[in-house]
Amino acid sequence: MQTAISAPTNLDHTLLALADPTRRAILRRLSGGEARVTELAQPFAMSLNAVSKHIRMLERAGLVHRRRVGREHFLSFQPEPLDEAAAWIESQRAMWTARLDALENLLLAEDRAAANPPPRKETADEER
């Protein structure tokens, strides 16, 4: 069965938005409370325009909400998209752990079988 290539999902946007140190730093700053675009740009050695592009990627992912008061734009952190990203990573780790556990049980069963071998017909014959 062929898997169709589909349009980017919410999860794609979230992970892509997180895959940059500047955008992660912006989110860390916003998790401490609402801020203006100019306040967010201040710690970064980049233009306001470059920071605005990062903010738009965070908005597209639903990680940042923009509130307009006249000409002022206030940005706030929206944590909900992180749930899906965390769930995907955890499910992948869980699958891996389950596979390792199955492998460990198999090896333990083999160890037990080697330590307590079933009585062999030949040995019984030799002892008689």
Add this chain to the structure above:
Amino acid sequence: MQTAISAPTNLDHTLLALADPTRRAILRRLSGGEARVTELAQPFAMSLNAVSKHIRMLERAGLVHRRRVGREHFLSFQPEPLDEAAAWIESQRAMWTARLDALENLLLAEDRAAANPPPRKETADEER
């Protein structure tokens, strides 16, 4: 203080590698066990070359290991980079939860103060 823009980190590579449905599907397949490149490409409606590019992004992130046996290439899943990605997301969610808890405590304290107001001087004077 200005934050310098640095080279992409391991975490950047990991999150970028995960930000695509085809690459996530490849990882899910590999978490079930080692596979050849051709086996991985089979379910996707794309060229072997396109799939190879996705695999190289997963290798760069350290999520996939390539084992060569003669001309055959076997790919396996390496879960370690997921730990850092999960840790970052969890730390962000924890900061947010801590902030919500602090806000809730503040509101509860205000509710309690409103329900049990301190005795006012004026009231005592009126009753006398």
